[in-house]
Amino acid sequence: MSLATESTATRPVPDFRVTRSQRNVVWTGIVALVIVAVLAYFPYIFYAGTTTILVQAFIVLTLASMWNLLAGYAGLISVGQQAFVGLGAYFVLILAINGVSPFAALPVAVIGCGVAALPLWWLVSRLRSGYFAIATWVLAATLLLIIERFSSIGGGTGMALPGFTGANPVLLTADTYWAALAVTVAALVSIYLLLRSRLGLVLTAIRDDEVAARSSGARVGLARLLVFLVAGAGCGAAGAVLAISQLQVQPSAVFSVQWTAEMAFATIIGGLGTIEGPIIGTAVYMVLQQTLASYNAWYLIILGLVAIVVALFARRGLWGLVDERLHLRLFPTGYWLRYNGVTDQRSGVGPLSRMFPPRNR
Amino acid sequence: MVWVNVIIQGVLTGGLYALFASGLSLMFGVMKVVNLAHGDLAVVAGYIAIGIIFVTHVPVLLSFVIVVPVMAALGYALQRTLIQSALDRSVLTTLIVTFGLSVVIENGLLQFFSANTRGIGVGLSLVTASWNIGSQIQIAYLLIVIFATAVVALLGLQFFLSRSKYGRLIRAVADDREAAQLSGADYRHVFGIAAALAFGTVALGGVAYGMYSQLAPTTGTDTILLYAFAAVVIGGLGSLWGTLLGGVVLGVAQQIGAQINFSYEALAGYLVFLAVLVVRPEGLTSRKAQS
Numbered sequence: 001m002s003l004a005t006e007s008t009a010t011r012p013v014p015d016f017r018v019t020r021s022q023r024n025v026v027w028t029g030i031v032a033l034v035i036v037a038v039l040a041y042f043p044y045i046f047y048a049g050t051t052t053i054l055v056q057a058f059i060v061l062t063l064a065s066m067w068n069l070l071a072g073y074a075g076l077i078s079v080g081q082q083a084f085v086g087l088g089a090y091f092v093l094i095l096a097i098n099g100v101s102p103f104a105a106l107p108v109a110v111i112g113c114g115v116a117a118l119p120l121w122w123l124v125s126r127l128r129s130g131y132f133a134i135a136t137w138v139l140a141a142t143l144l145l146i147i148e149r150f151s152s153i154g155g156g157t158g159m160a161l162p163g164f165t166g167a168n169p170v171l172l173t174a175d176t177y178w179a180a181l182a183v184t185v186a187a188l189v190s191i192y193l194l195l196r197s198r199l200g201l202v203l204t205a206i207r208d209d210e211v212a213a214r215s216s217g218a219r220v221g222l223a224r225l226l227v228f229l230v231a232g233a234g235c236g237a238a239g240a241v242l243a244i245s246q247l248q249v250q251p252s253a254v255f256s257v258q259w260t261a262e263m264a265f266a267t268i269i270g271g272l273g274t275i276e277g278p279i280i281g282t283a284v285y286m287v288l289q290q291t292l293a294s295y296n297a298w299y300l301i302i303l304g305l306v307a308i309v310v311a312l313f314a315r316r317g318l319w320g321l322v323d324e325r326l327h328l329r330l331f332p333t334g335y336w337l338r339y340n341g342v343t344d345q346r347s348g349v350g351p352l353s354r355m356f357p358p359r360n361r
Numbered sequence: 362m363v364w365v366n367v368i369i370q371g372v373l374t375g376g377l378y379a380l381f382a383s384g385l386s387l388m389f390g391v392m393k394v395v396n397l398a399h400g401d402l403a404v405v406a407g408y409i410a411i412g413i414i415f416v417t418h419v420p421v422l423l424s425f426v427i428v429v430p431v432m433a434a435l436g437y438a439l440q441r442t443l444i445q446s447a448l449d450r451s452v453l454t455t456l457i458v459t460f461g462l463s464v465v466i467e468n469g470l471l472q473f474f475s476a477n478t479r480g481i482g483v484g485l486s487l488v489t490a491s492w493n494i495g496s497q498i499q500i501a502y503l504l505i506v507i508f509a510t511a512v513v514a515l516l517g518l519q520f521f522l523s524r525s526k527y528g529r530l531i532r533a534v535a536d537d538r539e540a541a542q543l544s545g546a547d548y549r550h551v552f553g554i555a556a557a558l559a560f561g562t563v564a565l566g567g568v569a570y571g572m573y574s575q576l577a578p579t580t581g582t583d584t585i586l587l588y589a590f591a592a593v594v595i596g597g598l599g600s601l602w603g604t605l606l607g608g609v610v611l612g613v614a615q616q617i618g619a620q621i622n623f624s625y626e627a628l629a630g631y632l633v634f635l636a637v638l639v640v641r642p643e644g645l646t647s648r649k650a651q652s
């Protein structure tokens with residue numbers, strides 16, 4: 001499937017060199033592997049309290065990364081991603097009721113949510129920008145109302161997740177943690193690979209200038225559809241992990257717009273349009289949430305206010321501030337242009353999108 | 362006869378939804394802002410009315426006289442500061458800022474006023490009294506008053522937009538901002554006026570909803586914003602009278618759903634919305650797609 005037309009002219013320009021990153025990123029890869037290995041070892045050294053908090057962080061990070069893919073790259077602001085969190089949780093619940101182990105149900109839920117995203121896209125893609133946002137919200141509300149009709153899966157009150165009776169609680173906590181870690185790593189790796197692919201190039205073009213991307217032959221609609229499917233599957237994975245970690249599924253909780261608030265604010269604060277942003281944002285979110293846990297809704301109020309301030313005054317988020325000073329990319333997805341080996345800013349070297357700034361922004 | 366009653370009830374609640382929807386539609390039509398905090402602001406208006414009535418004991422219907430100007434002023438102020446600076450950056454930023462505002466308002470109300478539902482007592486005679494035709498048709502006076510208010514508000518808005526100086530400015534800026542600016546219009550001020558109108562109508566809607574039903578912090582999003590949006594899409598984007606038609610269709614669908622099974626009320630409305638989205642995404646009134 002070709003998303004963009006091949007560039008025809010490849011004139012040899014010896015003085016220019018195009019690289020993925022300004023620095024060598026092999027070490028970031030190694031560090032990432034070490035971090036994942038250390039995280040995977042956590043259940044052996046920490047009590048369940050710590051790993052439970054980390055499971056929550058993994059869920060938020062997965063969601064935020066998916067929202068970042070939608071809003072930061074495809075220009076799709078969805079306020080209805082809770083639809084997929086809910087669907088993911090219910091896929092696990094329904095399969096568990098029918099005797100499937102919840103862990104085995106997880107990948108099925110991911111695929112199920114990706115497939116379910118197709119008809120939902122067909123409905124909401126008729127509307128643009130702001131109206132698209134509310135349409136996704138209405139869809140999530142409609143799905144909640146429909147699911148509440150079925151008393152066999154708990155109706156309006158929800159039900160406990162079967163399939164874990166007699167399981168060793170220590171092992172269960174550890175397994176849940178590994179599942180959450182695996183989902184998050186898979187989500188980040190797939191987003192990274194996706195953005196480095198041809199689709200990523202098209203998405204970056206859309207992000208910078210949709211009209212120019214269209215006129216250069218980029219299939220904008222198809223690229224957006226693919227992103228919506230991936231984000232649906234990813235949010236479904238997070239919902240499945242949520243169901244397993246809570247050991248119950250309550251419809252109004254899994255379909256709560258609060259999920260979208262959390263993923264959107266974490267992304268905005270960390271930095272929209274970078275893979276690193278949601279990671280930083282999730283860290284900020286977890287710190288706020290844990291510090292203000294005893295003050296009910298205050299963490300969401302503060303998170304919302306911080307997100308508004310960041311959206312207005314530091315549009316590239318916290319990671320943007322880091323990037324401006326260090327030109328650091330832990331996950332290089334763009335290209336850098338070097339001229340005669342000169343790499344500093346004065347000679348106009350930077351990410352291509354900054355060298356050719358988009359119009360209307 | 363039961364169904365006649367259902368349809369009358371639906372049409373009358375449609376007036377309420379039109380009050381929610383017209384502000385949303387106006388703000389999108391003039392400044393291309395989809396205000397995701399729209400419904401929460403209606404709830405704020407309702408809570409202000411409850412507070413005013415509690416403190417000053419003014420008659421309930423008079424609370425409009427205070428609440429609507431207060432919300433209109435808030436609308437002007439918010440547009441000139443927060444929303445305008447978001448608009449100067451990008452459409453995406455306005456969505457993020459208004460969504461942030463929505464979450465902040467909703468959780469703020471939750472924090473300070475608890476999740477309890479509150480109604481605005483209208484005085485017994487108006488609530489309980491109804492106009493009975495036969496034994497099957499009962500129309501509460503309150504609903505008639507609300508519907509009449511909605512029609513008067515829409516007529517007033519229409520008159521303002523088509524006849525007054527500021528109405529002409531608003532239409533000019535909505536049509537072509539640069540040209541209006543070249544002719545000496547300060548578009549930021551005009552945007553502020555449009556926002557004041559939108560906030561005024563949604564304040565009317567919020568207080569009316571508090572009288573008709575109950576308000577809670579979450580009412581703003583799970584009822585008012587989503588119903589307003591459904592009414593806008595059903596009626597046709599960017600059409601003022603379309604919002605009334607959309608509200609009426611939504612109201613009738615909900616009442617028919619509620620008649621079949623009480624819990625189908627909201628679902629029936631959304632299903633009609635989705636059906637319109639599939640069959641006529643440009644809405645029932647507009648001639649071509651404007652989305």
